[in-house]
Amino acid sequence: MKKLPLAAAFWTMCGAAAAEGSPQAAIELYVDTTTRQIFAEPGPGRQRLGKFVQASDEATPAMSTATAQAESKPVAASPATVAAAPKSASSKAWYEKIGIRGYVQMRYNQELSGSADTLKSPGDRFIGPEQGFGIRRARVVISGDVNDRMSIYIQPDLASTPSGSSTTNFAQLRDAYADLWLNDEKTWRIRAGQSKIPYGWEDLQSSQNRLAPDRADALNSGVRDERDLGVLAYWSPTVAKERFAYLQKSGLKGSGDYGVVGFGVYNGQGANRPDRNDQLHSVIHFSYPFKFANGQYLEVGADAYAGRYKVSTGSATVGGVTFTPSVDAPVAGSTDRRVAAHVVYYPQPFGFQAEWTVGKGPELDIARRVIRTKSLRGGYAQVMYKFDGGYGSLMPYAKWQTYRGASKFDTNAPRMLVDELEAGVEWQPSSAVELAVAWANMHRTDVTTAPYRRVKGQLLRVQLQVNY
Structure with a gap:
């Protein structure tokens, strides 16, 4: 016809x-x-x-x-x-099922009082002397379903700064993995590649969704850049998958679907770094989003990881004495293990979230001039309130954090002492634009160089984020 x-x-x-x-x-x-x-x-x-x-x-x-x-x-x-x-999903070509999105964050920090001009923070390289505007993130995400049994996720960051570089805005890989779905309901999956390690709720939450400018040091010091190379398994029943998706897309600052249960193995030396000891770290993760009869969501869970970590050593001068510390550990590296727990009461409109971690890891003992296994502890608590109206979404918050433990990813794994209070507000007039302003009172160790001074100061912090 x-x-x-x-x-x-x-x-x-x-x-x-x-x-x-x-x-x-x-x-x-x-x-x-x-x-x-x-x-x-x-x-x-x-x-x-x-x-x-x-x-x-x-x-x-x-x-x-x-x-x-x-x-x-x-x-x-x-x-x-x-x-x-x-077209049905099965009839589409693979390139019709791939999407591109991303976001850019521009920051500015202004010293207010104390010794804020000499502060250093692992979470924000634009904190410190002689700083101005900086691009904190410039992410592009390529993701989608290749077929009914496999999905891909690739995310480079175009605003990275390699260690020792005097210039910024290098391209560096953040995520590159495939999800292999094991059943038709897509409740079980194997994730292979470089991805976020499921340790710490705030570490899993994207910086695109996070309310505070930086992650808490106690949790973030466990896994460099929150990512590593490995193989992980996740299980999320259908009801949990739907809740995880809603909490992320609704503006309630969810962390995404990393399974009700997750476990696996990874190198343990951090993102974009090869394994150095031929021994893998292991991790296990639990988290469940409860929904009450009135529509309120509450998520609780716990995580743990264990392995051996090889510390990088170098010359240090403390008290007029220059030395290179020895490492009191086997050839495979130092004991590195932590457990953490989290609770998140989503802002509907009042919200609360908190995490705490304890464990053991390598830390510099200056008196003995040796790096040995020592205990660590720390966490944070945050309150927030969500206003919605014709002006968009407005969310004020206050966050307190503390940490007593090593910064294992820095040379010589120096001890980090952190006490910090921050208050701010995020305004989102549309889904494409977010503006956040915060005041921070920091008291933290400068772990970038000896003699590892502890500095105190106050900052005004501003961030503009565009989503696309």
Whole structure:
């Protein structure tokens, strides 16, 4: 038969049925999945659309209940409501199922009092002397379903600064992994590649969604850049998957779906760094989002990891004495293990979140000039309130954090003492723009260089984020 454009063919066929004297007679239609042409008979490559009847501008008698139940198919209402049938997921080419998104964060820090001009923080390289505007993040995410059993996720950061570099804004890989779905319901998956290690709720939360400018040091000091190279398994029942997705997309600052249960192995030396001891770290993760009868969400969970970490050593001068510390550990590296717990009461409108961690890891003992295994502890607590109105979304917050333990990723793993209080507000006039302003009172160790002084000061912090 002659092939017509999609809408014209549809209405020609429906009109033909009406002209035969049966205005309510249904006609069965098929669409060619390649050419998008409409046909009135089945054939190779044609997908059944269902049975349709032509509707006039005047009201038409409703179909009988028996007829409606027998057909159980949509009825065309008017030409304006008819659109081309979408391709099924299985019929799309892989490049039609890949999406691109991302965000950019620009920051500015202004010293207010104390010795703030000499402060240093692992979470923000633009804190310190002779700083101005800086691009904190410039992320591009390429993700999608290659087929029904595999999804991919690739994320470079175009605003990285390699160690020792005097210039900024280098491209560096953050994520590159594949999710291999093990069942049709997609409740079980294997994640292989460089990805976030499921230790710490705030570490799993994207910086695109996080309310405070930086992650708490106690949790973030466990896994460099929150990521590593390894193989992980995640399980999320359907109800949990739906809740994780809602909490992330609704503006409630969710962390995403990292499973109700997650476990696996990874190198342990940090993102974009090779393994140095031929011994893998292991991690286990639990988290569940409860929903109360009034619609309030509460998420609780716990994480743990264990392995051996090889510290980088170098010359240090403390108290006028220059030395390179030895490492009191086996050839495979120092003991490195932690456990953490979290609770998140989502802002509806009042919210609260807190995490705490304890463990053991390598730390510089200056008196003995040796790096040995020592205990660590720390965490944070944060309160927030969400206002929604014609002006957009407004969320003020206050966050307190503390940490007593080593900064194992820095040369010589010096001890880090952190006590910090921060208060601020995030304004999101639209989904594309966010502006955050915060005041921070910091008291922290400068772990970048000996003699590892502890500095105290106050900062004004401003961040503009654009999402695309």
